[in-house]
């Protein structure tokens with residue numbers, strides 16, 4: 001992987017790093033450069049410490065941590081793509097995001113031409129953002145390390161109100177890990193967010209939605225605009241409707 005990146009950089013060839021390709025739209029003219037598809041594998045669990053190779057399928061890795069009885073990423077089940085892409089936009093859903101559990105990201109630094117280990121703080125995570133998005137052509141993520149929690153088979157405290165409602169618990173409660181994962185998968189499926197090859201409404205070219213961050217002053221006009229907007233009067237199929245990100 002590093003050799004391919006070095007070769008492209010030495011030749012001055014544009015480089016496109018592709019994980020699962022779930023959040024990537026390629027123009028009809030194609031990409032004039034080197035496309036590097038990350039297909040590395042590696043799932044290593046040492047107590048509560050998890051290391052994933054960048055090419056691991058994220059949702060499968062989540063399932064394995066749940067099977068292992070470890071909490072921290074169970075609500076991120078069903079998010080398409082690779083483990084290596086999760087730090088890029090600080091992947092998150094249903095009250096969890098990876099910034100809460102990532103301890104280190106091992107990456108190839110194309111500027112320094114060396115492999116570096118970035119601490120959680122160095123990743124500068126914020127809502128769907130990170131150092132990697134700030135400097136998009138600099139790092140290729142090789143491995144991601146997480147610190148999970150052994151809570152005797154229970155989930156991390158449920159934070160997201162919709163998940164708590166679906167589980168019939170209060171926000172802050174813990175539930176069995178498998179129940180948390182399955183509930184999130186059901187909620188995602190009910191919104192067409194889990195790929196079903198037979199259901200066109202679940203086919204998706206990506207998800208660019210982020211929840212709007214409103215100031216106290218801007219809340220009222222936005223709500224009015226939404227109520228009087230086209231969403232209520234001109235329903236469209238779910239696959240084309242703006243989905244609210246959990």
Ligand SMILES: Cc1cc2nc3c(=O)[nH]c(=O)nc-3n(C[C@H](O)[C@H](O)[C@H](O)COP(=O)(O)OP(=O)(O)OC[C@H]3O[C@@H](n4cnc5c(N)ncnc54)[C@H](O)[C@@H]3O)c2cc1C
Nearest residue numbers: 017019020021022023024081082084085091092093141207
């Ligand atoms: C139906 C659907 C639902 C989704 N739901 C959510 C959600 O709930 N929460 C959420 O946060 N996201 C969600 N997403 C977005 C998507 O799952 C994430 O962005 C995911 O991390 C993309 O992974 P990928 O491996 O497919 O990345 P790709 O689509 O292959 O790449 C995405 C970007 O990351 C870069 N990249 C990928 N791998 C690496 C690497 N190893 N090193 C450096 N750069 C890399 C690529 O160059 C590209 O810029 C959803 C997408 C879809 C289609």
